[in-house]
Amino acid sequence: MILNVKNETSKLEAVVLGIPDSMGNEPTLEETYDSKSYESVKLNQYPKESDVAFEMGEFEKVLKKHNVQVFRPWVLEDCNQVFARDVGMVIDDKFIIANIIPDRADEQEAYERIINSIAKEKVIKVPEEVHFEGGDVILWNEFLFVGCYKQSDYKNYKTARTNAEAVQFFKEEFPNKWVIDMELVKDDFDPYVGILHLDCTFQPVGHNKAILYKEGFRNPMHYDILISLFGRDNVFEVTKEEMYWMNPNVFSISPEIVVSEKHFTRLNNHMREVWGMTVEEIPYRNVSRMGGLLRCSTLPLIRS
Numbered sequence: 001m002i003l004n005v006k007n008e009t010s011k012l013e014a015v016v017l018g019i020p021d022s023m024g025n026e027p028t029l030e031e032t033y034d035s036k037s038y039e040s041v042k043l044n045q046y047p048k049e050s051d052v053a054f055e056m057g058e059f060e061k062v063l064k065k066h067n068v069q070v071f072r073p074w075v076l077e078d079c080n081q082v083f084a085r086d087v088g089m090v091i092d093d094k095f096i097i098a099n100i101i102p103d104r105a106d107e108q109e110a111y112e113r114i115i116n117s118i119a120k121e122k123v124i125k126v127p128e129e130v131h132f133e134g135g136d137v138i139l140w141n142e143f144l145f146v147g148c149y150k151q152s153d154y155k156n157y158k159t160a161r162t163n164a165e166a167v168q169f170f171k172e173e174f175p176n177k178w179v180i181d182m183e184l185v186k187d188d189f190d191p192y193v194g195i196l197h198l199d200c201t202f203q204p205v206g207h208n209k210a211i212l213y214k215e216g217f218r219n220p221m222h223y224d225i226l227i228s229l230f231g232r233d234n235v236f237e238v239t240k241e242e243m244y245w246m247n248p249n250v251f252s253i254s255p256e257i258v259v260s261e262k263h264f265t266r267l268n269n270h271m272r273e274v275w276g277m278t279v280e281e282i283p284y285r286n287v288s289r290m291g292g293l294l295r296c297s298t299l300p301l302i303r304s
């Protein structure tokens with residue numbers, strides 16, 4: 001398979017979609033590793049496997065309707081494999097195997113078949129000290145945005161997944177890209193405050209548009225950079241409440257077609273009416289209760 005991903009929106013041809021089968025038992029509070037799951041367990045709202053399976057089935061149908069080839073990881077017993085995004089990622093024609101949080105490391109073996117179908121020299125494994133997850137890396141042609149956390153208490157946060165070493169790694173590995181690091185606000189317990197991955201606070205859509213949550217950036221200058229790159233009129237800013245429901249985590253099938261959650265009324269209307277896009281609305285609220293949404297459930301392999 002010849003990989004090709006240079007941005008978040010070019011026409012999608014092949015993607016890995018996570019899989020809801022055999023998710024295992026609901027985690028205990030101590031076993032959760034993101035604030036949203038923590039809250040769901042605490043409020044007794046952690047989703048049932050059948051509800052997650054229904055929502056992911058709706059997602060798969062939309063992808064297939066648009067002629068996208070959908071790959072799945074193989075099913076591991078009692079293992080949550082919904083969020084394909086984080087285990088690795090494609091940049092240009094390379095597959096980078098991520099160095100993810102140890103609680104999730106088991107998920108990676110299920111991608112062996114997919115990785116084996118890629119030429120060996122195109123598969124990159126990062127050094128041990130480099131921590132990153134795919135949700136923190138956003139491609140925008142010559143730009144590579146990396147969500148990270150660089151403070152000395154990095155290891156105290158289960159929700160800090162990408163470190164300063166990763167930023168350096170991307171700079172060295174992709175010398176022709178402009179790597180921009182964006183430090184995120186972290187909070188392991190409050191989903192109204194902490195940002196798990198960059199794709200929970202920012203995402204390009206359409207041609208040169210972006211969805212953005214200002215308070216997610218630890219350094220206001222990082223927000224300013226995005227505003228100046230995209231242009232204020234091309235940015236849809238979400239509220240705290242919309243961030244909580246993960247509005248920035250929609251998923252593009254092409255610059256004209258985006259998959260979104262059916263409750264995202266304000267965003268969906270804006271994308272349709274102001275940006276002229278086709279919005280495929282699906283139910284995905286149960287999945288959101290585990291700390292990720294549509295982008296998080298996918299790992300694009302080929303965008304033309």
Ligand SMILES: NC(=[NH2+])NCCC[C@H](N)C(=O)O
Pocket residue numbers: 033034037083085086104134135136196197199200290291292293295296
């Ligand atoms: N790209 C993302 N935002 N992924 C969300 C992953 C959520 C998952 N519960 C975790 O903590 O790892």
